[in-house]
Every structure is written in structure tokens, then in C-alpha cells.
Amino acid sequence: MAKDDDVLIEKSKGSRGMEKFCLILMVVAALGLIIGLIVYLATSPPSDTSDYVIVEPQYPTSAEHALKNGAQWLKDNQMTAMGWRDQQNADATLALTLGRMSMYHPGNCDFNIMSKSLEYDLLSALMRNPALDDITWGRSLLAKYVMALRAACIDPKDFHGYNLIRILDEQFKKFNNFYMNRRGATAMIALAKCVSEEEQNSTQIGILQKNDAFTSVDEASLVLLALSCVNHSMYYSTIYKAEEYLMTQFVNGSFGNTYKTGLAIQALTRSNRTDANKTIEEGVLYLATEIQSKRSGRLLDLGEASHILPALAKMSYVDIKGKCTELKKPGSSDMTVNVTIQVDGNAINSSVQHTFPAVTIDKGQSLYAVLVKLRDSSSFTFKGVRTSFGYILTEVMNLAIDGNSLQHWNVYLSGNPNQQGMYLDKIIPENGSQYILKAEA
Structure with missing residues (x-):
């Protein structure tokens, strides 16, 4: 009788092992189907929903x-x-x-x-x-x-x-x-x-x-x-x-x-x-x-x-x-713009102040075009990002703003205490203008 019980126990263990194997197999198959569906949806274009005029x-x-x-x-x-x-x-x-x-x-x-x-x-x-x-x-x-x-x-x-x-x-x-x-x-x-x-x-x-x-x-x-x-x-x-x-x-x-x-x-x-x-x-x-x-x-x-x-x-x-037009290559010399680089001491480094020679751009181009030409023709350097509102400065002359602070770059027109803004592609210089790029906090 004891021997029969041992046989039943072994059969029961084998049955439970098979059930576990089948369960694992079903889970793997289900995951495969889900992954396959995701891949199909990712690679297959959605069906057209518009009414096309034929x-x-x-x-x-x-x-x-x-x-x-x-x-x-x-x-x-x-x-x-x-x-x-x-x-x-x-x-x-x-x-x-x-x-x-x-x-x-x-x-x-x-x-x-x-x-x-x-x-x-x-x-x-x-x-x-x-x-x-x-x-x-x-x-x-x-x-x-x-x-x-x-x-x-x-x-x-x-x-x-x-x-x-x-x-x-x-x-x-x-x-x-x-x-x-x-x-x-x-x-x-x-x-x-x-x-x-x-x-x-x-x-x-x-x-x-x-x-x-x-x-x-x-x-x-x-x-x-x-x-x-x-x-x-x-x-x-x-x-x-x-x-x-x-x-x-x-x-x-x-x-x-x-x-x-x-x-x-x-x-x-x-x-x-x-x-x-x-x-x-x-x-x-x-x-x-x-x-x-x-x-x-x-x-x-x-x-x-x-x-x-x-x-x-x-x-x-x-x-x-x-x-x-804002990316138009400079051609005629009908406008000169003096760009002055100044850094507010409270923001990054007050010792960095420099005035660069005037550059020539076409009338109607933005201040961004001025900086690009100045960078290509002198030791001036800058970096920036294009946001949904416009192009902003993140670094001037290797001086980068701290992303964890309130630091930012602003643009001033020389002789005018009011900010011109921070979006370079929105600022259209006039002939003889002199701009100051200033890091502020």
C-alpha cells in the first residue's frame, strides 16, 4: 500500500510540473502576441480617415x-x-x-x-x-x-x-x-x-x-x-x-x-x-x-x-x-551692426567684456544672422537653442548659463535701458545699431 502511495505522489508531482510548464508556455505565447501586436502597430501606417476628393x-x-x-x-x-x-x-x-x-x-x-x-x-x-x-x-x-x-x-x-x-x-x-x-x-x-x-x-x-x-x-x-x-x-x-x-x-x-x-x-x-x-x-x-x-x-x-x-x-x-529670409546669406552692405558682448557680474563673470568689430548683413535679417556671421569671421562664440517662441542664447564666449538657476541671456540696444528681448530671430537691427548681450539672473 505504501508503494502505491509513493507512485501516486510521484504522478501528482509530475502532473503539477506539467501544469506549471503549460502555464509558462501560455504566458510566453501571450507576451509574444502582445509584442507582435505592438510591432505591427508601430510599423503599419494607420488606416486613412479622411475623405479624399477624387x-x-x-x-x-x-x-x-x-x-x-x-x-x-x-x-x-x-x-x-x-x-x-x-x-x-x-x-x-x-x-x-x-x-x-x-x-x-x-x-x-x-x-x-x-x-x-x-x-x-x-x-x-x-x-x-x-x-x-x-x-x-x-x-x-x-x-x-x-x-x-x-x-x-x-x-x-x-x-x-x-x-x-x-x-x-x-x-x-x-x-x-x-x-x-x-x-x-x-x-x-x-x-x-x-x-x-x-x-x-x-x-x-x-x-x-x-x-x-x-x-x-x-x-x-x-x-x-x-x-x-x-x-x-x-x-x-x-x-x-x-x-x-x-x-x-x-x-x-x-x-x-x-x-x-x-x-x-x-x-x-x-x-x-x-x-x-x-x-x-x-x-x-x-x-x-x-x-x-x-x-x-x-x-x-x-x-x-x-x-x-x-x-x-x-x-x-x-x-x-x-x-x-531670416537665414538669407548676407550680400549687400547696406547695414552695419556693432555687437557688444558684456556679462553681468552678478550672473556669471563680470571680468568678461569685449566689443567686436561691426559686421555687415542684408537689411531685414535678424540679430541671429549677425551673431552667426560674427562667429564665422572672428573669435566670437555662442550657442543657443530654438524654442517654440524663438532662438535663445545659452552660452556666449564659453560662458554658459546654469540650468539650475535663474540665469538667462538678454539683449539690450546700446543707449536704450529697455530690454530688446531674448529671442535673437525676432530682433531686426537697424543700420548702425549696437547690441549688448548680457547675462542676468
Whole structure:
């Protein structure tokens, strides 16, 4: 009898062990389902909720409807309150600021969200890799983000203490073999620098002017855009070859697909050829037909949007140049501004006082432009952050405010006891003005 009891006990233990195993298995399976659902929701765009206006394809009215639908599709597929997917916020910004320029401008709520999404993407990448010299960012992605930053009225030369233009050139050196053999990728760097109104690298321009035949619509389009932005007349021979190649690739009203057609139409808007106008009109109609008739107003993805929406509006990446007046490159010498650096002794260090030579900016530019030019031409240094209200100083001449205190930087106009404020991009100097940057508590 005792032996039978032992057997029953062993069976009972085995049964309880199996129950525990099954329970653990069920918990693991449930967790797997939950994780799978989260991943699916994170990677799959939400279903469209908007009513899209569908009209019969007819130039140019259908293009306007396709533009509106495309912009609405982008908003419907916005993933979070901070924008779209990681490393694709530049595409959304380029699509909307060029395709719907009248609606997306500084001060607009949607515009501000886009600019913050760009900053978040870049800053998170820079925290992990300040040189951005990995393959992901080192092969054209940074160039696209520089263009998007300019479209969002953010200076890539002073991006939270990083000079992204300099990083672009360093990427070109590190991935030299890649860029030497890919004119389209090199054109992206030249284009990013051009819309940022920065000096071009002669080696990069030389790559774009190679006598080699063009091998793709994308390559010809990007070279045409870049060289027409830099200097249309100086590089016309290469531009003409790119135009000729594109015209031969236009068959049955398109350049093969929506991606290629959108980029090629952008490029041809920069052409002076009269026969390009008909190609542009037919290409725009093709894009509108694809979106309106075949997709009920929807786009495929954000990359396609950045090609198509500007093309539908007959805009191009080159049109970013000069879009933001507060970032306009100084030109004519119709205004001189003396900037005096003083530090309040109660705040940081009373011994640091210095007066810098006057700098020349274009009329209508902000005090921020003054400081950028002064930094680039002298020993003056500063850092700051762009808030939702404007650009504020956080450091001048290596004197940083204490984040745990009430310290802050203010701007005074010499001879005027009243503060001019703290937002540099909101202060427009008059000729002969002298400003004092003062740390206060």
C-alpha cells in the first residue's frame, strides 16, 4: 500500500510540473502576441480617415486635388505627435513645405511639428555618433536632412552646436569611393550646400561634370538640380546633357514610375527649354492620374511623397534656397551692426567684456544672422537653442548659463535701458545699431 502511495505522489508531482510548464508556455505565447501586436502597430501606417476628393484626370485641376489628397495622406499617416517614422521626417518636410508652401510656413503649428521632428531625428543620431559617419547617414541621408532643415528655417551650420555642412564634407572624405562613383549621391551634397548658400567643394562639382553618360533618371535629375542651383550658366553644358537624357527617357507620359517621374519633373522645372513645358504638363497629369484614379488619393510612402508633391506644385528642391529670409546669406552692405558682448557680474563673470568689430548683413535679417556671421569671421562664440517662441542664447564666449538657476541671456540696444528681448530671430537691427548681450539672473 505504501508503494502505491509513493507512485501516486510521484504522478501528482509530475502532473503539477506539467501544469506549471503549460502555464509558462501560455504566458510566453501571450507576451509574444502582445509584442507582435505592438510591432505591427508601430510599423503599419494607420488606416486613412479622411475623405479624399477624387476627380477625373484633367490638367491642371486634377493636380491640385492630388496635391491636397497627398498632403492629407501625410497627415493621416503621421505616426506620433512628433512626426512620422525615424529618418523619414525629412521626406515629409520636403513634400509639404514645397508641395503646399502657402500652408506650411514658419509660425504654422504643423510647420513647427515638422521642424521638431527633424531636430529629434538628428539629435538622437548625433548623440550616438557625433560624426554621423555610419553608412545610414553617410550616404545621402544627411544631405536630405540638411535640405529639410533649411526648408524648416533651421540653420544647418549652427544646429545645437553642430556644423552639419562640415560633417557633410567629412562624410564625403570618408566615403570618397562611394561618392566618386555615384554622381547622384554627390549631387545631393552639392544641392544641400547650395540651398544652404554655402561654398561648394570643387572636387564635388568636378564629379558632377564628368563626361560619362548618364545611367539613370535619378542621377540626371539630381545633377541637373544641383548644377542649376549652383550656377545655371556656368555649368550649362552638363545641364544640357542631363536635360537631353531626361527627354529621351520620357515615354508614354512618364519616366517609368511615380518616383522617377516626380524627381524628373522637379528637375525640368529648372530647365529653360521650351519643349520641357509639354513634358512637365504630361508628367504632372500622369502623377495626378496615378494618385487620383488608381490609388483613390493615397501615396505609397514618404519617399514617394517628397518626389511627387513638389512636382505637382511645379516646385523643386532648389526652391528651398532663399525660402527663409531670416537665414538669407548676407550680400549687400547696406547695414552695419556693432555687437557688444558684456556679462553681468552678478550672473556669471563680470571680468568678461569685449566689443567686436561691426559686421555687415542684408537689411531685414535678424540679430541671429549677425551673431552667426560674427562667429564665422572672428573669435566670437555662442550657442543657443530654438524654442517654440524663438532662438535663445545659452552660452556666449564659453560662458554658459546654469540650468539650475535663474540665469538667462538678454539683449539690450546700446543707449536704450529697455530690454530688446531674448529671442535673437525676432530682433531686426537697424543700420548702425549696437547690441549688448548680457547675462542676468
